[in-house]
Amino acid sequence: MNRLEAVLGRLIAEEGPLPIDRYMGLCLGHPQFGYYMTRDPLGEKGDFLTAPEVSQVFGELIGVWCAAVWASMGRPRHINLVELGPGRGTLMADVRRAIGQTAPALAQALSIHLVETSPVLRAAQRERLDGVVEWHASLADVPDGPMLCLANEFFDAIPVRQIERRGGRWHERVVGLTDSGLTLGLGLEVEQPGGEEGDVAELSPAREEIARSLGRRLAGHGGAALIIDYGHLGAGPGDTLQAMRGHRFVPVTHAPGESDLTAHVDFAALGRALAAGGAVVRPALTQRQFLLAMGLETRFSRLAAGADAAAAAQLARQQARLAEEAQMGNLFKVLAATMPTLPTPYPFGP
Structure with missing residues (x-):
């Protein structure tokens, strides 16, 4: 015990x-013995691997998406770039680098806010993200103003x-x-x-309350949110609660506090909650559809062009992990929610 x-x-x-x-x-x-309070769970030596840890390309494409949405907002001079559950800070580092390379004016306009409760992960984020970053315990603590909000594998860890x-x-x-x-x-x-x-x-009343709050922020202050997680688009499949330790599934009552506990996200319920808060919700895509539309294949091809055979093979494995239907490509979904007056962001509309 x-x-x-x-x-x-x-x-x-x-x-x-x-x-x-x-x-x-x-x-x-x-607060003392909780899973996220006591460890860094990510990576090959941890319990699970997220898309930003698979390849920098994932975050780079999301950075390009953020720049396009900011432009469609009229390029506000000040905007909050917010991430919910930012892990080690890998996604934010890649997003920020891509923004700096493709939209330097946005890089000057944004301030970075991380919603994180884990002291261990906050330390990892602080080490990875140089410059001015603010940490918050909840979305409610993020300063008012227009916002680009990212949530990758955040809602699956909200209790059900x-x-x-x-x-x-x-x-x-x-x-x-x-x-x-x-x-x-x-x-x-x-x-x-x-x-x-x-x-x-x-x-999951807790998930829905966070989504309603996010919807209210987007409707009241402007901006957009990109939510990426594993789950289902329609009626739920039943019992999806799972525990993972050392990249293997274990019983949900096994070693509490030492295994990751998650459940699939009901994207239909999440979308209804965002809309109830006042946001406009776009029909979700699979991660495969989103990444291919954002130029995944082109970006990997460019990286592979200057690589030796071993590096090129590794890049091919990374691309497959992110987008193949049998891997993360279909299981993970991507949902966009925006302020009511924002044009439909690419690639979510016709």
Whole structure:
């Protein structure tokens, strides 16, 4: 039993089984023993690999997208470049470099704001991002003003509730405690229409509140947001909660605080919440569609042109990892939300 498991055991003994969203929130964000409070989880030596860690090309293309959106806004003289959950700062470093090379006027206009709660990752970001960067605990703390907001693999780590239909009724899924340790089970009955026996549904009020807040910011102060994550565009597929440790899946109750916990993003629900806040939401693309439209193949071809055989092979593997349908290309989706008066940003419209 690790230290967080002992904390959770005492909490369950005092208050009863924990709903999945509370369990997930404690596993990831407990101030002493939470997963993101105690480690850098990224990279080959960590637990998972994100697209910015695969290749610099990912961030460079997003930097080009940001520059085009800024131009369509009328090139405001001051704009916040915000990233939610910025990892090691790799994406922001690549975005900023691409902006400096393609849109130097935007580089002068922007101020960088990182929404990050992990002290370990803040330290990594500080090391990677030289210059003036401001850190915030939440989007609400970011200064007012027009904004370009990036969220890559952010919403998948926001806690979800799970409910399961048994005996003709929906019940909260919970984490309880037995003699053998933490275990999944069913709790109190909840009201939910429809469903068939054995169905599992995931709900995330926390995700939706963040999205509504983001929508309000875009509608009130102007700008655009680009959200990239793995998930589904329509009705949810059921139980998508997963734990990963050392690039391998493990049970969600295994070593709490030492494994990454995520769930697929419901992009339809996320889009509704953004729109409820006042933003205009564009139909989502797959990551493959977005990156190919932004010039992925051309950029990799240019990098490979001056590379030796080994480097060219590595570049080919990186391109495949980002865009192939069987890898990140189809699983990951890209959603754009904008202020109401902004023209549809490329490549989200006709």
